[in-house]
Amino acid sequence: MISVDISNVWGAISLPELLMTEQEVFAAHMALTDRSGEGSDYLGWLDLPTSRATWEIQRIQAAAKTIRETSDVFIVVGIGGSYLGPRAAIELLQGPNRNLGKGKGDPMILYMGNSLSTRQWNETQALLEGKDFSLCVISKSGTTTEPAIAFRSLKWLLERKYGTDAAKKRIWAITDKTRGALRQMAALEGWESFQIPSDVGGRFSVLSPVGLLPMAVAGIDIMEVLSGALEGKENTNLRSFENPVWLYAGVRNALYRKGKSVEVLESFEPGFAMMGRWWQQLFGESEGKDGKGLFPVPAELTADLHSLGQFIQDGPGILFETMLRFEPPQDGLTIGQDPRNLDGLNYLAGKELSFVEDMACLGTVQAHTDGGVPVLTIECGQLNERMLGELFWFFELSCGISAYMLGVNPFNQPGVEAYKRNMFRLLGKPGCD
Ligand code: PA5
Numbered sequence: 001m002i003s004v005d006i007s008n009v010w011g012a013i014s015l016p017e018l019l020m021t022e023q024e025v026f027a028a029h030m031a032l033t034d035r036s037g038e039g040s041d042y043l044g045w046l047d048l049p050t051s052r053a054t055w056e057i058q059r060i061q062a063a064a065k066t067i068r069e070t071s072d073v074f075i076v077v078g079i080g081g082s083y084l085g086p087r088a089a090i091e092l093l094q095g096p097n098r099n100l101g102k103g104k105g106d107p108m109i110l111y112m113g114n115s116l117s118t119r120q121w122n123e124t125q126a127l128l129e130g131k132d133f134s135l136c137v138i139s140k141s142g143t144t145t146e147p148a149i150a151f152r153s154l155k156w157l158l159e160r161k162y163g164t165d166a167a168k169k170r171i172w173a174i175t176d177k178t179r180g181a182l183r184q185m186a187a188l189e190g191w192e193s194f195q196i197p198s199d200v201g202g203r204f205s206v207l208s209p210v211g212l213l214p215m216a217v218a219g220i221d222i223m224e225v226l227s228g229a230l231e232g233k234e235n236t237n238l239r240s241f242e243n244p245v246w247l248y249a250g251v252r253n254a255l256y257r258k259g260k261s262v263e264v265l266e267s268f269e270p271g272f273a274m275m276g277r278w279w280q281q282l283f284g285e286s287e288g289k290d291g292k293g294l295f296p297v298p299a300e301l302t303a304d305l306h307s308l309g310q311f312i313q314d315g316p317g318i319l320f321e322t323m324l325r326f327e328p329p330q331d332g333l334t335i336g337q338d339p340r341n342l343d344g345l346n347y348l349a350g351k352e353l354s355f356v357e358d359m360a361c362l363g364t365v366q367a368h369t370d371g372g373v374p375v376l377t378i379e380c381g382q383l384n385e386r387m388l389g390e391l392f393w394f395f396e397l398s399c400g401i402s403a404y405m406l407g408v409n410p411f412n413q414p415g416v417e418a419y420k421r422n423m424f425r426l427l428g429k430p431g432c433d
Helices: 015-019 022-033 044-051 054-070 084-094 118-128 145-162 164-168 181-189 209-217 222-235 244-257 270-287 309-314 353-370 385-406 414-427
Strands: 003-008 073-077 108-112 133-139 171-176 192-196 262-267 295-300 319-326 375-381
Touching (some): 003 244, 015 244, 022 244, 044 222, 044 385, 054 192, 054 209, 073 118, 073 145, 073 209, 084 209, 084 270, 084 385, 108 145, 118 145, 133 145, 145 164, 171 181, 222 385, 244 319, 244 375, 244 385, 262 270, 270 295, 270 385, 309 319, 309 353, 319 353, 353 375
Parallel strands (some): 073 133, 171 192, 262 295, 262 319
């Protein structure tokens, strides 16, 4: 079970300051669960750990089996909340290099529609040469420019390779139940499709088919992920600071009020990088509005200690850190003895690599807290499917509560529209003068 250690925040906030947030955490949690807060028509994610029907799970698993058997490459087309969750899940569980050596039976997974890069398109097109591939296109609105262009172009590649009819069997659409261009296209073209519930917004959709289909294609046990999320939901129902979600939401808001407006989320796992990006979107797009919000920055340890460490330790004092810890795997690396010891590492001979990681963690926390940077630690336990589900739940609930505490609607994103309006006008989209 996820737990939150706040023993290294007391230099920046006091116990009374934390306790002062308790009523607000309570009110925010209540507003979510009794669905009385702003944006309450987007609270379908609260039910996702339990609301997937058995037949839907079976259909996802059957689609994943077909994709695995018939594809060397599976392409996930989507952007923002329609892309980050599945990639975060797959890379956290299987590592950033999971695609190496993959092919039919356990396909390589690529992500498209998350940029407007011609170079990325050219690389992908070259990589698909001579390979069997299929794709899922994920878009709640069905009209987002980046994935729509990528999908149109990939569909053309599929049709050229397999012919129009066979290509239809290699396309899966994940979109709103009734609304949008993609829903209409799926119906007209006869692609198999899955629904994103109308009351679930993109960044809260990872436990819907948006995340579940790509995870299943990667060979992840999605029932375990959902069970972990359900366990998380049950464990975070407590109405006190014994609830890890309350503690996280309460502390980060108390720190914000003391001028700590940047949260750095860190982990010692390289596979966590995309999870960091998922978390960044979740909190950034949910909280950053009406002139408020904590700026979320993911960082990778120990790599970023050699780049951001200086700023964190010695910069303007606007940061706090949230450090995620995972238990190391059973099989470890024991550092060897070298007779010449030219690198001077023999003092570590016989020690596990995970011991060095632990000491790096301890040393970092000590240094940063000495430098006035508060550090929260989230203990996650073993890195597996259940933990992943629990972690998704933990952050989503924390985000909903935390945003309500800030007094903003977590479920809209009015600021994202401004760039789109300008881009459409510049592109000459009909009706966008
Ligand atoms: O979280 C969100 O709502 C956004 O990041 C969307 O997921 C993103 O803009 C993609 O939108 P759509 O799924 O409609 O293509």
